[in-house]
Structures are given as C-alpha cells and as structure tokens.
Amino acid sequence: MAATTSTAASSLLATKKNLSSLSLTSANKLPAFSPLLTSSRRQRFIVLSASLNSKPTVLVAEKLGEAGINLLKDFANVDCSYNLSPDELCTKISLCDAIIVRSGTKVSREVFESSGGRLKVVGRAGVGIDNVDLAAATEHGCLVVNAPTANTVAAAEHGIALMAAMARNVAQADASVKAGKWERNKYVGVSLVGKTLAVMGFGKVGSEVARRAKGLGMHVIAHDPYAPADRARAIGVELVSFDEAIATADFISLHMPLTPATAKILNDETFAKMKKGVRIVNVARGGVIDEDALVRALDAGIVAQAALDVFTVEPPPQDSKLVQHERVTVTPHLGASTKEAQEGVAIEIAEAVVGALKGELASTSVNAPMVPAEVLTELKPYVELAEKLGRLAVQLVSGGSGVKDVKVTYASARAPDDLDTRVLRAMITKGLIEPISSVFVNLVNADFSAKQRGLRISEERILGDGSPESPLHFIQVQIANVESKFASAISENGEIKVEGRVKDGIPHLTKVGSFEVDVSLEGSIILCRQVDQPGMIGKVGSVLGVENVNVSFMSVGRIAPRKQAVMAIGVDEQPSKETLKKIGDIPAVEEFVFLKL
Ligand SMILES: NC(=O)C1=CN([C@@H]2O[C@H](COP(=O)(O)OP(=O)(O)OC[C@H]3O[C@@H](n4cnc5c(N)ncnc54)[C@H](O)[C@@H]3O)[C@@H](O)[C@H]2O)C=CC1
C-alpha cells in the first residue's frame, strides 16, 4: 500500500540517477534501472530509498541559518561548502541531490549539465532567482524552490534605512567625523515628510516599504503592471503608469525582480524624464539600473543621490565610479541580512527542499505547477492511471511510426473548471516518452520534453457519467497517424486508443481500440485477439502456467458471440519469448502483444 500511496508525488520528481544509485546500494536485491522498468517497480525503489537509509545529499553553498541546517540534517547528509569556485561547484554537484544557495552562487547551465542527472532540487534561500538558470533547471527536470516570504520585512526595513540615511547623509557624515572633521554645513539633508515616493514594483517588499513610508508622512505612489489595485488602495497608495511615477517622484524605490523586461529599466532615456534632484533607492537587483547611465545622471544633477544595496556585478569592482561617487551610499547586499530574516529563510528553504526531496510538490516551486495538496491527494490514483495509459499507448505503436499527435480526453461529471489536468498531462507525457527513450520525464520537464520531441498533446474535457464525487470518470489516450503492432488497438477513427478508469483506488484498463476490457493495471499485460470460442482462456492460461507466470486478471471483450474478441491478461511476471511464441501459436489467436507497465 505504501508503494501505491507514494506514486503520485514521488515519481513526479524522482530522477533516473537517483533510482540507479539506489539499485547500486542494494545491487544484490534490486535490478539496475532500465527505461522499461515498470512504474510499480520504480515506486518500490522510491519507498526503499527511505527504508534502506540511503540519505540524499544536500550541498549548502552559502551561509544558512542554524535552524535550517538542523532541519536538513534530520533528513539528509549536509555538506556545507561555502565560496566554491564555479569549477569546484561543477565537480561537487554530481554527488548532490539538492543544492541550497543565496544570491552569491550562480547555478548555471554548466552546473545542471555537470550534475549527471542527480541534482533534483535547487533551493534559493531568499526571493530573487535571477542567479539560477531556470530554463536549464527545467530542461534537466530539476525543481527550483525559493523562500519568498521570510525576508520581506528585512528588505523593506533596509530600503527605508537607506532612504533615510541617504536623505540625511548619514554614511558620508559618519566617514567625515571619523576622519577628524566636523562639517555641519556640508551635510545638510532633505526631509522625507511630504515628499512623493514612487515604489516601483508593488509586491511583498514594495508594499511593506509603502506602508512604512506612509508612516513617515510621505505621499506614496506605485507602479506595477501586475499589482491588484485594491491591494494598493487598502494601503492608501495610488497605482500609476511608469512615466507618471518617475516624472512626479522625489524618491524612487525599486522593488521589481530582474527579468529581461526590467533589465536596465532605469537608463539614460528614463533618467531624462525624472524630476531634477530625484533620489533613488535600490534594494531589488543591480541589473534593473543601467549603472553607467546612473553615474551620468548623478553628474548631470538629474539624480541628487542614490542609495544602493545591489549591483550588476557583486561585489562591484573597487574602482567603480558609481560606488565611489560621493553622493552614493552603498551596502553589500544586506537587504535580507537580519538575524530574524536569516533564521526564517533557512527554515522556509529547508522545509521546501526536504519536501521536494520526499517527492512533495513544494508550494514555493518556481518552475513547476503548484497543485494544492488536497487536489494532488485526490488525483493520486488518476496520476498513476495517466502514466500507465501513456506507457500502454506508446508500446502499441509499431516501430518506425513517429508519435507526434496525442489526444487526451478526460471524462468527468464535475464542472469544466474543476479539474486541474497539468499533473495528469505530465504523467501521460512521462508514460509516452520514457518507454521509447532514455529521457527522464517528471512534472518539471514534461512539457519541455514533449515539445523537444515534437509531441503535440491536445486535451479535451467531456461530460462523463458517474458521480461528481470522483474527479474523473475515465481517461482516454489516442495516438493519431501511426500504425499499431496490435491492429485491434486501432479504433473506428483510425487512431490507437486506450481508455482507463480507477476502480476502488486501482487503475484499470477498460478499452483497447473498440474492444471493452477490464484489467487492473498492475504487473504487465498481454493483449490477444482471437475468434471468440470456448476454452481460449484455459489454453492461454495453461501456457502461462507451465512457465509459472502468475495471471492476476483476465478479461475478454468481444464484438459479438463467436466473433472477434480481445483478451486482456494481467501477469505478475514477464513471460519468456518462448512462452509468448506459444501463445501466438495457439490456432485461434490472430495477434497478440506483451506490454510492460
Ligand atoms: N536586497 C536584498 O537583499 C533583497 C532583495 N530582494 C529583491 O526584491 C525584489 C522584490 O522582492 P519581493 O517583493 O519579495 O517580490 P514580489 O514578487 O513579491 O514582488 C515583485 C513585484 O514586482 C512586480 N513587477 C514585475 N515586473 C515589473 C515591472 N516591469 N514594473 C514594475 N513592477 C514589476 C511584480 O508584479 C511584483 O508585484 C526581488 O528582486 C528580490 O530579489 C528581496 C529580498 C531581499
């Protein structure tokens, strides 16, 4: 039962390397991984990973709070190796199942390539994931999770601290006093009260900055194309256009992520539109500002002052004109660096990484669909059914016909928008691709893998019979424009068709081509077409019995009595070639196929 229960989540994220390494640890007991390994065997491997005590290894590549390290240690071998060079990281990564980083480590495509398929999870102990090559992670089926909430307040407080310090020249005055001077006239500042602050990026940090700035008596406006207006209204902030924000602000505080769309969003052109004497705060990412343009704007007097926690290159070069500029206040990316935030982030990321290594879908995943736990629990048997239908359908295709067009039909008695098919589609894709390739497919890379192979999967929802209590009545998988090695699997419309349902929590095959069958999808399956006549079940059964192949299920679907029939036989063991040949030699058998699940 445990194996069945673990199916959905575990096989969504497990990797081939993980499985093969498991088989090494127990070489005498478990066969090595093969792409055709049955999924039930694969589930057993995953469950064994816990019972055989083969702990995963987590590389912590940057300083992480103690509480997070302790959480990780309860579940994994933890390797804390800080300040690794890119080469050292690439060497180490092949021994790791997960890596945890902050903003100082680049998890590049090379890192994923060097992992040899073992790396399953990247944990970003913080918010910004611009240092992780997300496309490469997805292509390698590696889940990326972050810790999006625990450092919000710390970053907002740092933004406010920088703004106040800048306005009152705190850093410059401090350096001056320490140098033995007493320059009271030089460091006259500006007040915050009554000034307009434009918060650029009204997300978690931006809205906390806005809240605090209002408490300081500032007039706060915000620009964020995706922020809900009611959230802004609730804080008393007006959402405005980009141009209006930068043209009216006395202070501009940046809080958007670094993306291709936001890179160098402050540049010569946009600085030219700003109010003369504007002051800029950046605790988001250095790359959202064109740093050379900022130096020009400072020198031209457009920007009176800037306070920067983040830089395009970190650490910035020592002779950076921006860093050395006397009207610029800098800190070394300290936004998230409070004791409280680091403890919180460490726990948040450790829980997410451990959960992901256990095969749970993290709610903070950045590159996989987030499916609520209760939905996943309900879909579990259908997830298993989906993968098995994909595996059966693709094994029915005769060699040489490329699989390109797959249609999946979900029949459900529920309302159309009450079914999340992303996990099911991913598992059908896994079933379709894995038996015929060396590619490993999971929830993270399923759509990518399908696209890469030119596999078009279309989905249709139809109203099914049955009770709305169960999410699905049946799932049907059809492959178009191919020949089948089992002609009876071709339906009236010329496509390979298999259909299945979940009965008592167990996936069943219920249709092959136009033939109704009913066989539970456990073990493997032999499909036989014969002329319906007495004694056939006995004949096939006794051929299998001679070789001690246990039959778990048999079902016959026929067009009409004494006409053609398809017999589906579930077997626990794989019959030898000779036994399969003997089945084919039974005179009434017209065709047969052996399918691994
Ligand atoms: N300096 C530091 O140590 C820290 C820096 N950060 C950085 O702060 C930034 C914001 O973090 P959170 O508020 O937690 O993220 P968030 O995701 O809650 O907020 C980002 C907001 O930016 C908005 N946005 C996206 N594109 C935009 C555009 N073109 N123009 C305006 N707004 C846009 C989004 O709609 C979203 O509301 C991130 O870049 C993060 O890495 C966060 C924590 C600490």
Ligand SMILES: O=C(O)C(=O)COP(=O)(O)O
């Ligand atoms: O969470 C973020 O985005 C940050 O920038 C914090 O970075 P850090 O974890 O302190 O290197």
